[in-house]
Amino acid sequence: MRRYFRRDFLKLTGLAALMPEFSGFNMPASSSRIKRNPVLPKRLKAGDRVALIAPGSPPSDEKLALALSNLTSLGFQVREGAHLRKKNGYLAGTDADRLSDLHQAFSDPDIDAVWCARGGYGCARLLPGLDFNVIRDNPKVFIGYSDITALHIAIHQQTGLATFHGPVAVSDLPAVTLDHLSAVVLLGEAPHRIQAAHDPLAPPHYQPFTIAPGRAEGTLTGGNLALLSALAGTPFAPVFKDKIVFIEDVGEKPYRIDRMLTQLLQATDLRKAAGIALGIFDDCDPDPGSPSLTLRETLGLCLGNLGIPVFYGLPFGHIQGQCTLPYGVKAELNADVFSLVMPDSAVLSG
Numbered sequence: 001m002r003r004y005f006r007r008d009f010l011k012l013t014g015l016a017a018l019m020p021e022f023s024g025f026n027m028p029a030s031s032s033r034i035k036r037n038p039v040l041p042k043r044l045k046a047g048d049r050v051a052l053i054a055p056g057s058p059p060s061d062e063k064l065a066l067a068l069s070n071l072t073s074l075g076f077q078v079r080e081g082a083h084l085r086k087k088n089g090y091l092a093g094t095d096a097d098r099l100s101d102l103h104q105a106f107s108d109p110d111i112d113a114v115w116c117a118r119g120g121y122g123c124a125r126l127l128p129g130l131d132f133n134v135i136r137d138n139p140k141v142f143i144g145y146s147d148i149t150a151l152h153i154a155i156h157q158q159t160g161l162a163t164f165h166g167p168v169a170v171s172d173l174p175a176v177t178l179d180h181l182s183a184v185v186l187l188g189e190a191p192h193r194i195q196a197a198h199d200p201l202a203p204p205h206y207q208p209f210t211i212a213p214g215r216a217e218g219t220l221t222g223g224n225l226a227l228l229s230a231l232a233g234t235p236f237a238p239v240f241k242d243k244i245v246f247i248e249d250v251g252e253k254p255y256r257i258d259r260m261l262t263q264l265l266q267a268t269d270l271r272k273a274a275g276i277a278l279g280i281f282d283d284c285d286p287d288p289g290s291p292s293l294t295l296r297e298t299l300g301l302c303l304g305n306l307g308i309p310v311f312y313g314l315p316f317g318h319i320q321g322q323c324t325l326p327y328g329v330k331a332e333l334n335a336d337v338f339s340l341v342m343p344d345s346a347v348l349s350g
Contacts, residue, residue, distance in 0.1 A: 037160070038156075038160055038161070038162040038219070038326075038327070038328030038329055038346075039136075039139050039159065039160040039161045039162065040139075040162050040345070040346060040347055040348045041113075041139045041140045041141045041142075041161065041162065041347055041348065042112070042140070042141075042347060042348050042349075042350060043141075043185065043186055043187070043188050043347035043348060043349060043350075044076070044112065044113055044141055044185050044186050044347075045186065046075035046076075047075065047076075047077065048076055048077070048112035048113060049076070049077045049078075049079055049110055049111050049112050049113075050071055050076040050077065050078055050079065050111070050112065050113045050114070050115050051079050051080075051081060051101075051104075051105035051108070051111045051113070051114045051115065052067060052068070052071065052078050052079065052080050052081060052084060052115055052117055052169055053081035053084060053098070053101040053102055053105055053114060053115075053116060053117065054081065054083075054084050054092035054093075054098065054101075054116070054117045054118060055092070055098045055101070055102055055116060055122065055123050055126060055144075055148070055151060056091070056092065056098075056116075056118065056119050056120040056121055056122040056123045056147040056148070057090055057091065057092055057118060057119070057120020057121050057122060057147070058085075058086065058087045058088075058091070058092035058093075058120075059092075059117045059118045059170055063117075063118065063170040064084070064085070064117065064170070066169075066170050067117045067118075067168075067169035067170045068169075070169055070170075070171070070173055071115060071169055074173075076113075079105075079108075079110075079111060081101030081102075081104070081105065082097075082100065082101055082104065083097035083098065083100065083101050084101065084117065090120065090121050090122070091121070091122045091125075092117075092120075092122070095122075095125050095126060095129065096129075098122065098126060099126050099129045099130070102114070102126070102130075102151075103131055103134050106134050106135050106138045106140065107134050107138055109138075111140065112140060112141070113140055113141035113142070113143070114140060114141070114142045114143070115143050115144070115168075115169050116142075116143065116144030116148050116151075116168050116169065117168060117169045117170055118146075118168045118169070118170045119144060119145060119146030119147035119148050119168060119224075120146070120147050121147055122147065123147045123148055123149075123150040123151050123227075124147075124150040124227065124230060124231065124236075126150075126151070127150060127151075127154050127234075127236050130151075130154060130155070130158075132154075132155070132158040132159050135155055135158075135159050135161060136158075136159040136160075136161070139159075139161050141163075141164060141185060141347070142155065142161070142163040142164065143163075143164045143166045143167070143168075143185070143324075144164075144165075144166070144168050145165050145166060145167070145168060145223065145224070145316075145317075145322075146168070146224050146227075146318065147224070147227060148165075148168070148223075149165070149222075149223030149224040149227035149228065150227050150230075150231060150236070151163075152165060152223055152327055153221070153223065153227075153228070153231060153236060153238050153327075154236045156221070156327040156328050157236075157238075157239060160328065161327075161328075162326045162327055162328045162329055162346050162347075163326070163327050164184065164185060164324050164325070164326050164327070164346070165222070165223055165246070165316070165324065165325040165326075165327065166180075166181055166184075166185070166322070166323075166324035166325070167181065167322060167324075171320075171322075172320050174320050174321050176315070176321040177320065177321055177322055177323075180192075180194065180322070180323040180324045181324050183324075184323075184324040184325075184326060184342075184346055184347075185324060185346070185347060186347075188345035188346065188347040188348070188349060189345070190342070190343060190344050190345040191341050191342060191343045191344075192341070192342045193339060193340070193341045193342075194314060194315065194323045194325075194339065194340045194341075194342075195337075195338065195339050196208035196311075196313040196314050196315060196338035196339070197338070205280065205281060205282065205284065205285065205295065206280055206313065206319075207313060208311060208312055208313025208314075208338040209296065209311065209312050209313065210310075210311045210312075210335050210336060210338070211278075211299060211300050211303055211304050211310040211311060211312060211335070212303070212304055212305075212306065212307075212308065212309055212310040212311075212335060213309060213335050213336050214275070214308070214309035214335055214336070215275075215309060215332070215333060215334050215335070215336075216244060216274040216275030216308060216309050216332075216333045216335075217244070217274060217330065217331070217332050217333070218242050218243045218244040218273070218274035218275065218330070218331065218333075219242075219243055219244065219328050219329060219330055219331070220243065220244050220246060220325055220326060220327055220328065220329055220330075220331045220342075221238060221239070221240065221243045221244075221245055221246075221327055221328070222238075222243075222245045222246035222247050222277075222325075223246070223247070223248075224247075224248060224249060225247050225248065225249040225252070225257065225260050225261070225264075226249055226252070226260060228247065228260075228264060229259075229260035229261075229263040229264055232263055232264055232267035232268050233267050237267070237268055238268060239268075239269065240264075240268055240269050240270045240272065240273040241269045241272040241273065242272065242273070242274050243273055243274060244273070244274055244275050244276075244277065244331045244333050244340070245270065245273045245275070245276045245277070246276075246277045246278075246279060246314065246316065246325055246340075247276065247277075247278055247279065248278065248279030248280065248281060248316060248317030248318070249281055249284065249317070249318075250281065250282045250283055250284070250317065250318035251282070251283045251284065251318075252281070252284050253284065253286055253287070253292070254284065254285075254286055254292050254293050254294065254295050254297075254298040255292065255293075255298075257281070257284060257295070257298050257299070257302075258293075258298050258301070258302060261299075261302040261303065262302065265302065270306075271306055273306075273308060274308060274333075275308050275309040275310065275333040275335065276303060276306075276308065276309075276310040276311075277310075277311060277314045277333055277340055278299060278303075278310070278311065278312040278313070278314065279313075279314050279315070279316040279317035279319075279322075280313065280314075280315065280316070280317045280318075280319045281295055281312075281317065282317065282318050282319060296312070299312060309333060309334075309335035309336075310335060311333075311335035311338050313338055314338070314340060326342070326346035329342055329344060329346045330342065330343060330344055
């Protein structure tokens with residue numbers, strides 16, 4: 001795989017030289033169950049205009065300054081959502097405020113991408129009011145993770161748009177994160193390989209391991225476990241059949257991970273997935289001395305007997321060095337060597 005470190009990213013972006021309102025419930029159409037090719041957005045490039053929005057929780061003033069610095073340092077022109085700086089308890093403004101910023105970002109022809117400032121809480125509240133026609137008619141890069149999972153699932157299943165599970169704007173952006181972001185969103189590199197590897201200096205929960213061996217192919221879907229399980233039983237429930245499913249979480253004890261995976265297994269078609277790639281479950285070990293299964297035992301108990309390949313340790317999740325995963329794009333999973341390969345580009349050139 002061709003590698004791009006920070007200096008390459010800066011060179012690529014040119015830095016070396018340099019409002020619809022909430023309209024009520026929109027029931028998802030049955031087309032969400034129909035197989036189709038993904039709608040690819042145009043790749044990002046230096047000078048593009050990026051809308052910065054907060055569809056979930058509000059970023060602190062310090063974090064917002066970091067988000068603006070991150071995006072401008074990557075060569076993008078930032079356009080703040082009209083309600084980006086609003087605070088409503090644990091929400092970044094009212095539901096109508098946050099929906100308005102999202103719809104405006106997609107409908108504005110001068111905006112090239114929509115980047116979420118942070119996750120937190122509140123994105124699932126927006127799903128009944130999403131105008132999928134606005135998004136379908138204006139395909140563009142949409143990036144975020146964690147609570148943004150709810151928006152990814154709904155948007156991709158209803159519009160076919162390939163959105164991107166990647167760093168939020170307040171994330172730290174080490175070289176490895178920029179490598180993957182550049183390869184997937186700016187370059188449209190194909191094939192693009194994501195490899196988990198044993199690092200003797202990394203904590204134990206960063207070490208990859210095989211839960212069920214084998215290889216599988218399918219299109220990508222998934223995200224944060226808490227959000228995926230929360231969507232189960234709703235009109236926006238994730239569809240996993242024949243997919244390569246990527247899953248991560250943070251700060252959850254093994255018994256809670258067991259509960260959420262059990263919910264998915266009983267309420268969705270997760271058993272019919274082609275394969276599962278688990279990310280880094282940070283801060284998910286049991287309390288010392290507590291009567292508990294380990295994280296590894298819990299994941300094996302829930303996912304080890306599905307008859308599909310499953311492995312742990314793909315570098316994504318609530319970690320600094322995270323890869324970027326496009327929804328709806330074909331991927332090849334190898335649970336024996338801890339790899340995920342995307343043979344096709346996730347963006348359009350031009």
